[in-house]
Amino acid sequence: MTQNTQAADSTPSHSHFYLAAWRWHxxxxxxxxxxxxxxxxxxxxxxxxGLFDGRDGERITVPVPANAEVLSVxxxxxxxxxxxxxxxxxEWLxxxxxxxxxxxxxxxxxxQTMVAVNPYTGDVVETWVRRQGWYDFADSIHSDLLLGVTGDRLxxxxxxxxxxxxxxxxxxWWPRGGGVSKVLFPDVRQKGRALWRSLHSSIGIWLSAILLLFLITGMAWTGIWGSKLMQAWNTFPAEKWNNVPLSDDTHASMNHDAASxxxxxxxxxxxxxxxxxxxVTxxxxxxxxxxxxxxxxxAAIGFNARYRIAYPKGTTGVWTINQDTMSSDAEDPFSDRTVHVDQFTGKILASVGFAxxxxxxxxxxxxxxxxxxxxxxxxLILNTIACLSVIFLCISGVVMWWIRRPKGAALRIVAPKTPEDLPHWRGAMILMLFLSLAFPLVGITLLTVLALDYLLVKRIPVLRKAIG
Structure with a gap:
């Protein structure tokens, strides 16, 4: 979401703060x-x-014979x-x-190999190497860009x-005397960069809430903010297992690579x-x-539709019955449930659900x-619209930057001007740093950019010209 320099410079008394926010943007x-x-x-x-092919064979079907009788598991x-x-x-799914x-x-x-079996005849319908399909390829890029820890941090x-x-x-883009409608709805009568700017701002405002949801839930899986801060402080307490013996393994040991x-x-x-x-019994x-x-x-304790049972690992391992919306087992997150059973006695050692x-x-x-x-x-439809909107915002931002470049600027970045009124500039800086410090890697990144911008870009003519 960018603005042209003339519009920014004509902004009233808060123009310096505006320019600072624009530069961070x-x-x-x-x-x-x-x-x-x-x-x-x-x-x-x-x-x-996932919709058409499935992740773990959930879309594979077989004919149901008359008077069908399901074989034992x-x-x-x-x-x-x-x-x-x-x-x-x-594991059985x-x-x-x-x-x-x-x-x-x-x-x-x-x-690991996945095998789909006809539950009525015992015939093998299909086999495939686990986590080697197109879904998993896309998931690996989505999770860490195929770069491991480096990709996760990026x-x-x-x-x-x-x-x-x-x-x-x-x-x-907050309305300043022009009414909310000018922000919520694009002005399609505009042309050129003004039209791009109107579309960019309106779509960005509509998308902001769902994009924030995407970002927060996505960051929950990251290595620093996710596992070290959010997840660590919100992990289900093992003390609620009613003092049953605990393994040295965590539940994460049941995951496989990037897939959870x-x-x-x-x-x-x-x-x-x-x-x-x-x-208990x-x-x-x-x-x-x-x-x-x-x-x-x-079945007796209420699991239905699709769920999975993991076999015990080693002499201290347990049977684990699990139904999880995240794994495409159900469409109702409130039905998520995990139950652990002693492999020797058959007693339920732990049961935890959404509540x-x-x-x-x-x-x-x-x-x-x-x-x-x-x-x-x-x-699915909402997320598709959101993903397409994100792509449009990225493209439109680049287009506006390209159009805005001064004549003869070639590929120069041409950043918005640094405000000369430092108190306002510091105010914007403090606001952004306060936001970013909630996310450690972002805080480090912004401090680095701030140092480069203030100590180098402003003071070295060649860099100042290259940045704009």
Whole structure:
């Protein structure tokens, strides 16, 4: 969201503050434009691949025979394991409906494979290497740009600077005597840069709230602000496991690479451990504790539609029954639930649902599926419009910068002028730093930019000319 110099200079007494906000808006935009376009494109890729093809085989269907009788889960698991000799079944994903396949995750010598099984015949319908599809390729770019920790940090900075972009953009375009309608609705009678500016500002104002939701929920997965601050302070407390033995592993150990299979609020919570007499009544007494009895328990305690059961890992591992909207198991975040069962006694060691989360964790449990477009068709449509709007804002910002360049400027950046009235400039600086300090990497980035801008750009003629 940029303004031309003439409009800025004609702004009344607050023009210096306005120019300072515009300069921050410009600098933030330079950094975030490529990242926002990448995130918008890969976000739409994931939503529509998930809609038409699915992430974990949830879209694969089979004919339902007359007088259909479903095979036991253990028989289906045996059929899946036979497909990959020497492999071990580590998770079962129940189908959503009668026509859905059962999907099993297998651990083999060379990695993990997903096997879709016809629940009525035991025939293997399809196999694929886990997390190697187009959805997962887009997810890896969306998560860390395929750069690992470096990509994660870059995206965290970009997301924080995007919040700066939103705040400065709202300030720049807040109606000043012209009425709200001039901001909310573009003036299509304009031409050239004025039309681009009107479209950019109106779409930016409408998009600001949902983009802020995207940014906050996306940053919840980042390595600094997400895991070290927000997630760490809003993790479900293991003390509520009723003093059952705890494992050295956390729930995050159930995830695989960039993909998350457990609720955000549980990732840093220690897993309960099997091998004690703790817990409450679970499977039926006298019945072996296996995938069949655990699936019967899941049905008895209210799990329905699509859910997943993870097999125990090692001698202290537990059976885990999980239904999570974030994993496309359901469209209702309030139904999210995780239950752990002792692998020896069949007793329920821990059960946590949406109602047990902290306020921030509840917000994330709702916000993340909204971010991913998983809460119904309306959510998919809204997110598609938002992603396309983000791309337009990025392109229109670049177009306005290009048109605004002075004649003969070539590829010079041409930033808005630095205000000469330093008290106002400092006021804008303090406001932006106060906002950014909530996000450590962004604070460091802005301090660096501020130092370069004030100590170098203003004082070195060559740099001052290059920047504008």
């Amino acid at each position: 410009f600098y933030a935009g330079i950094f975030v434009v490529p990242f926002l376009i990448i995130l918008a494109v890969t976000g739409m890729m994931m939503m529509y691949i 253990s028989d289906q698991a045996s059929a899946a394991a036979a497909q990959i000799p020497g492999s071990q079944v580590i 129940k189908g959503r409906g009668a026509e859905s396949v059962s999907v099993f995750r297998l651990q083999g010598e060379t990695g 995206l965290e900075i970009a997301a924080g600077l995007s919040i700066v972009l939103i705040v400065t953009g709202i300030y720049l 299979d457990v609720p955000w609020a549980l990732e840093q919570t220690p897993m309960p451990a099997s091998g004690s007499n703790q817990g 679970g499977t039926v007494d006298g019945v072996p504790v296996n995938i069949d009895s655990i699936s019967n328990l899941a 047990d989360y902290s306020l921030a964790a509840k917000a994330m449990a709702v916000g993340i599926p909204l971010h991913m477009g998983l809460v119904g068709l309306w959510n």
